[in-house]
Every structure is written in structure tokens, then in C-alpha cells.
Amino acid sequence: MLLYEEVAARINDMIAKGTYRPGERIPSIRALSRQMRVSVNTVMESYARLENLGMIEARPQSGYYVCSRLAEPAARRSAAPKGEDIVPNSVIFGDIALEVMRNIANPSLVPLGGGTPNSELSPVDKLNRMLASESRRFSLQSIAYPPPHGHKRLRTQITRRSLDSGCSLAPDDIIITSGCVEAMNPALQAICRPGDTVAIGSPVYPTFLKSIQWMGLKVLEIPSNGEGMNLEVLDYAIRHNRVSACITIANFNNPLGSLMPDDKKRELVSLLAKQEIPLIEDDVYGDLAYGTSRPPLDQGL
Numbered sequence: 001m002l003l004y005e006e007v008a009a010r011i012n013d014m015i016a017k018g019t020y021r022p023g024e025r026i027p028s029i030r031a032l033s034r035q036m037r038v039s040v041n042t043v044m045e046s047y048a049r050l051e052n053l054g055m056i057e058a059r060p061q062s063g064y065y066v067c068s069r070l071a072e073p074a075a076r077r078s079a080a081p082k083g084e085d086i087v088p089n090s091v092i093f094g095d096i097a098l099e100v101m102r103n104i105a106n107p108s109l110v111p112l113g114g115g116t117p118n119s120e121l122s123p124v125d126k127l128n129r130m131l132a133s134e135s136r137r138f139s140l141q142s143i144a145y146p147p148p149h150g151h152k153r154l155r156t157q158i159t160r161r162s163l164d165s166g167c168s169l170a171p172d173d174i175i176i177t178s179g180c181v182e183a184m185n186p187a188l189q190a191i192c193r194p195g196d197t198v199a200i201g202s203p204v205y206p207t208f209l210k211s212i213q214w215m216g217l218k219v220l221e222i223p224s225n226g227e228g229m230n231l232e233v234l235d236y237a238i239r240h241n242r243v244s245a246c247i248t249i250a251n252f253n254n255p256l257g258s259l260m261p262d263d264k265k266r267e268l269v270s271l272l273a274k275q276e277i278p279l280i281e282d283d284v285y286g287d288l289a290y291g292t293s294r295p296p297l298d299q300g301l
């Protein structure tokens with residue numbers, strides 16, 4: 001158990017045993033940090049966790065109190081159908097989710113927690129031959145540092161393919177990262193400051209929640225179905241909350257597998273544009289479409 005979880009569990013236990021009763025004030029962050037000899041940040045994380053569980057609430061200028069009526073845990077609430085029900089929350093990452101992520105590389109388990117393709121389905125020999133022949137052709141470059149934003153040839157090839165997704169990009173629009181999560185982090189860092197809120201379709205690929213939690217951001221969960229985010233709820237939620245960014249996985253969403261229809265993508269972009277909210281689109285699966293063409297990006301319509 002992580003330290004902040006231990007602290008949260010202790011306070012939770014004290015509430016359950018009646019040491020702190022509904023409506024009573026619990027120790028301030030600084031007082032508890034002194035009492036338990038843990039950092040202020042650890043207590044803040046513990047309190048955020050208890051807040052999300054509906055155990056305690058922060059009252060402005062006054063401190064933290066045990067909720068008068070202990071609420072249903074936010075993480076377990078089913079998708080809320082109305083915008084009024086959607087409020088920004090700190091991320092709590094449950095033990096089961098962490099366990100699943102820890103076990104992704106465990107060879108004795110089927111890695112259901114990761115979107116990893118079966119390597120046997122890839123043309124492994126052909127890919128290896130191509131890699132060998134390219135590293136012979138570019139023997140020095142293949143072991144040298146690339147420029148920080150990536151090799152120009154690779155960025156150029158990506159921009160040529162961007163037409164398939166409705167975009168017409170230039171090589172300098174592209175930054176090469178070592179994966180999608182590595183791209184999400186700088187995208188969020190460029191837009192958000194700690195305490196800001198990010199709107200995100202729920203359920204979501206959990207690693208993004210880890211990034212959001214790590215950056216001290218809050219999440220506004222927008223319920224989603226087979227056609228992606230519920231735009232009515234999103235519209236209400238972004239008009240009633242300050243939202244700094246919106247993350248979408250419109251093409252073959254993980255975990256839902258959903259594909260947002262083009263007219264909904266247009267509507268999503270226009271709703272966000274009205275509130276000047278940047279859209280961060282995860283399109284790791286867009287190229288997996290059956291048929292001859294792939295679906296466009298939201299921003300490519």
C-alpha cells in the first residue's frame with residue numbers, strides 16, 4: 001500500500017469507528033502531516049482520495065470535515081446522465097487498477113490490461129529485414145542522437161500520411177515521442193497548470209488518469225457510449241466549469257471500441273472552440289479501420 005493510501009485508510013478507519021463523526025472537522029493538512037510524520041503532499045493526496053470517496057469535504061477557509069451524509073464513491077458511480085451531476089474530481093487510482101498495470105509484463109498472465117497486439121500477427125521477419133537494411137543504409141544516423149523533435153524524414157512521412165486522417169500537416173508540426181502516453185504528457189503540460197481541470201470521456205484508458213493525477217490536475221468525467229462522449233453533457237459541463245483541455249479517443253476507443261460519427265466529431269470541435277478549450281486527440285487505433293480508408297481525426301474534418 002502506498003503511503004498516502006495508508007494515511008487515507010487510517011482516517012477512514014477513524015471515521016468508521018466514530019472518532020470523527022459526520023459534520024466534524026478533521027485535522028488540518030499541516031497538523032496531520034506533523035502528527036503522522038509524513039509530508040504535506042502525502043496528506044493532500046490522502047485527503048483528495050477521501051474526498052473522492054465521499055468521506056470528507058473541504059470547506060473554503062475552514063478546513064476538512066467528515067461529510068454529513070456519506071456519499072456513494074465517485075469512482076463507483078455509474079455514468080451520470082446529466083451535466084449537473086458532473087463535477088471536477090481528483091483522480092483516485094484503485095488498487096485493482098494498479099495491480100493490473102503492474103502485471104502487464106507478467107509472462108504467466110494474459111495481459112488484458114494493456115492494448116498490446118499479439119506480436120505473432122505482425123510481419124516480424126519482414127520488419128526485421130527492413131530495419132537491418134535501413135541501418136546499413138544510414139549506419140551513422142542509426143546509432144546517433146536524433147534531433148529532439150525527431151528525424152526529419154520520419155516527420156515528413158508522417159505528415160504525408162496525415163492526409164488520410166483529413167489533416168494537412170507540415171514536418172515542423174510533428175514531434176516524435178516514444179509512444180502515445182509520452183505524447184499526452186507534454187501536451188497536457190503545455191496547456192494545464194496544477195489544479196486545472198481536464199474533460200475526458202469516461203471510461204478511459206487508465207494510464208491517462210495516472211498522468212492527470214501525477215500532474216495534480218482534476219478530471220471531469222464525461223459519460224460515453226458506442227458513439228463516444230455524450231456531447232449534451234459535455235456542453236453543459238464545459239459551460240459550468242473552467243476546463244483547460246479535453247481528451248478524446250474518438251476512433252476505436254479503448255476500452256469502449258466506439259467510433260464517433262463524423263457529425264458528432266464536428267459538433268465536439270465546435271463546442272470546444274466556443275469555450276476556447278484545446279482538444280487533445282489520442283488516435284493510436286485510427287489506422288486499424290477495416291476497409292480502404294480510415295476515419296478522420298476530429299481536427300481533420
Ligand SMILES: Cc1ncc(COP(=O)(O)O)c(C=O)c1O
Pocket residue numbers: 114115116178179180181182205249253254282284
Ligand atoms: C487508447 C490508448 N491510448 C494509448 C495507449 C498507449 O500507447 P503507447 O504505448 O504508445 O504509449 C493505449 C495502449 O493500450 C491505448 O489503448
